[in-house]
Amino acid sequence: MNAAEGDRVRVRGPDHDVEGVLMPSSSRDHLVVKLDGGYNVGIEREPSSVEVIDEGVYDVDGERSAASDVEFDDSLPTVSLISTGGTIASTVDYRTGAVTAQFDAEDVLRAVPDLAGRANFRGRVVANILSENMTPDVWADLAHAVYEEVGAGADGVVVMHGTDTMGFTASALAFALETPVPIVFTGSQRSADRPSSDNVMNAVCAVEAAKGEIAEVLVCMHENESDDVCALHRGTRVRKNHTSRRDAFETVGGEPLGTVDYGTEEIEVRGEYAERGERELALDPELETDVHLLKFTPGTDPSLLDHVEGSAGLVLEGTGLGHVHTDWIPRIADLVDAGTTVVMTSQCIEGRVCDRVYDTGRDLLEAGVIEGGDVLPGTAKVKLMWALAQDGSTEELFSTSIAGEVTDRSVPWT
Amino acid sequence: MNAAEGDRVRVRGPDHDVEGVLMPSSSRDHLVVKLDGGYNVGIEREPSSVEVIDEGVYDVDGERSAASDVEFDDSLPTVSLISTGGTIASTVDYRTGAVTAQFDAEDVLRAVPDLAGRANFRGRVVANILSENMTPDVWADLAHAVYEEVGAGADGVVVMHGTDTMGFTASALAFALETPVPIVFTGSQRSADRPSSDNVMNAVCAVEAAKGEIAEVLVCMHENESDDVCALHRGTRVRKNHTSRRDAFETVGGEPLGTVDYGTEEIEVRGEYAERGERELALDPELETDVHLLKFTPGTDPSLLDHVEGSAGLVLEGTGLGHVHTDWIPRIADLVDAGTTVVMTSQCIEGRVCDRVYDTGRDLLEAGVIEGGDVLPGTAKVKLMWALAQDGSTEELFSTSIAGEVTDRSVPWT
DSSP states (O other): OOOOTTOEEEEEOSSOEEEEEEEOOOOSSEEEEEOTTSOEEEEESTTOEEEEEETTSSOTTSSOOGGGOOOOOTTSOEEEEEEOOSGGGEEEOTTTOOEEEOOOHHHHHHHOGGGTTSSEEEEEESOOOOGGGOOHHHHHHHHHHHHHHHHTTOSEEEEEOOSTTHHHHHHHHHHHEEOSSOEEEEOOSSOTTSTTOOHHHHHHHHHHHHTSSBOSEEEEEESSSSSSEEEEEETTTEEEOBSSOTTOEEETTSOOSEEEETTTOOEEEOSOOOBTTSSOOEEOOOOOOOEEEEEOOTTOOGGGGGGGTTOSEEEEEEBTTTBOOTTHHHHHHHHHHTTOEEEEEETTOBSOOOTTSBHHHHHHHHTTOEEOTTOOHHHHHHHHHHHHTSSSOHHHHHTSOSSSOOOOOSOTTO | OOOOTTOEEEEEOSSOEEEEEEEOOOOSSEEEEEETTSOEEEEESTTOEEEEEETTSSOTTSSOOGGGOOOOOTTSOEEEEEEOOSGGGEEEOTTTOOEEEOOOHHHHHHHOGGGTTSSEEEEEESOOOOGGGOOHHHHHHHHHHHHHHHHTTOSEEEEEOOSTTHHHHHHHHHHHEEOSSOEEEEOOSSOTTSTTOOHHHHHHHHHHHHTSSBOSEEEEEESSSSSSEEEEEETTTEEEOBSSOTTOEEETTSOOSEEEETTTOOEEEOSOOOBTTSSOOEEOOOOOOOEEEEEOOTTOOGGGGGGGTTOSEEEEEEBTTTBOOTTHHHHHHHHHHTTOEEEEEETTOBSOOOTTSBHHHHHHHHTTOEEOTTOOHHHHHHHHHHHHTSSSOHHHHHTSOSSSOOOOOSOTTO
16 A cells, blocks of 8 residues: 555445545554544554555554645635543554544644535634533633633634533633623534534534634534534523534523524524624633532432532532532531622523522522522632622622523513 | 302303303402313403303312212223322412412312213322422332222323322332223313313323323323323433423433324323233332432532431432542442442433443442443432332343333443
8 A cells, every 4th residue: 555644545446436535544443534524533453455545644653644735815714723522532453442632723724624624713722521521711721811812813613622611611611701702613423434424513613603703602513313404502591401413502591693504504593692703802801610509309418518618619409499408508508608609500501590489589589699580500610719809799790691601580470 | 140160161251251160259350160171261240241051060069069970981991099189289368379288089080071081080198288298108018908999990190190290109119019991190280270271181192192002101291382282201210301391201211102182082192001901910119219300410528418328219310421529439339338329320311321432430330339231310219219129130220221210221432
């Protein structure tokens, strides 16, 4: 075989005839070819004939080779691709079968040839971690990076991120940044080696959204199980509602802000949004990180609250309209008296908390608990981190929608 | 006005003409009349004419008067109504406007005249609490009460319960009891004084389900926002997914087992179920209550796990396929080594955990974490309490569906 990794090749055998880019393979028995759709396929080396169609289009060591260098095109918008890790930026370790994060933004561009020609791309790596390892420190680094990219003239930003905690990070950026351009999170529920991988379509739609008019922090992921449309969710209202489906992400309590058609590249807008250029770029990334989220479930002793004694903030995931066992209330009152800000949300996920209806709730309000409205519990944790770092009343900030995180202002039963 | 509380009356005025049962009212200005649909309406005393249609049909002190005594009817099945409290068994304190639990099962029967003639009813009060105050002790009392009622010949049982933690209690009974008859939980999302109250339809449909063929622990609540159909959810798969909607309850990851048509009383079955008489009555209510549920969110320090040191069991609500920050893993390994059984579930709510895909998950499996499949986190807590009180391997019990709590046996991405 005369083909080198990075060459565009045609591989033929008794049962196959595929064309794509030859990828690194540590297997003695199998070649790995990345198809134009972005999927990697493994092909037995024997018996296969490999024909080189185009030499060195892609350099597998991380730099694009001269042949593939893309000139800056004045007629195209500039999109910054910021990588934080996750499945969309990961590959499969063929020795172990495990998925590990190891690509930077440039690699993703190379892995998704379909992105070429859609924009002038700037690549940047902020982290290389699976999203369960995200921390408020990385949120702050990312907010700074996005701020710099937009300040340097990017017409839109795409953030590649693991899906597990994407909603938390998107919320953090929504509170930390005022943005005149779209900031679009995207990720992948299935790694690139799976036939059902969603990484190509999600990346392409995210770039299209970054060129679009919705200048908010968005999450762009499959809208349904087909490969035709991505939904654009507001970062503060989105939730990963399924462990594995490609359309796992949903806007809670409403419709997505819009959709991107993968075929036509058309963006259809469904809700009210901040328009491109409407806001001035501003950064306010300070977070009070001594904030906790605890979930109440039956049989949970109030001594769980000992863990958060003396801390700055606590978000409770209560039951129903925002309740906990009556035994918890004096303990919560003590926390509030000692200076901890306590916000109530609901583990129902959908709907608004309202602590004025039942005895338990009214006792909680008397104890000094702040009602979180219909803010999602995870978003509430991020918002409380942000609010406690602001001057002024946290209670007032929680009665206001800062970044679209509170939607339902009606009494819950009307 | 010659009418007494409990009389059936017709109240006419310039703008109204209503018929119903005169209820207690502490207001000097307003009468309260319970309409036949079960709704209470307030009517200005002046100018209204009150005509007594039927004297003392209902005795408001808690005993039905002689006029309303229902004879035992051999042709009807016997349904036990067990009250534990909650909105369905509550009334409004007209002085404060707050809703407090104060009715027992007999009162509910009186408050819902539409139940009469559907069965011979046995009333029983196990508790009188809002469901955020439910504890494993009350679950055990309730399991005993249901066991006794079925043993005494009840053809079905209806449990009136607050909605907040109904799914937890239903799960507890599903693990504790083998039942030859339906055990149907029902409740109310809106109290009886609201025009939109759901208590009458839910109670009627629950009684119809208790007379039916699905001999499982069920939750019977509005299927949609209309007043026409209740859904019958399997107790271990149901979740309150909205704080206030009447159709807040949903079967997660599948269809409800069936529906009850409020108008025709027809039960339509959608899934596989245990049939009436298929199982022998058996009770196994032992629970290990030293079991905790903790949710991982970004920024949560592993020191949260200090709280559960030395405890019998821990359910984790991880991210995505079942992940936590890498820093948590050695701490979890220590817990497992010290004898705590740790089960992983997902905060996604829908879908199955799978810790064999990513590094984090494989490290968790190596640390000794048990995968919870697609069991709901709340149900997992109850199941772990039950499993730890059984002889034999908890891991094996978690790889098996005991009461329909695990549904999805496929690899998550196929």
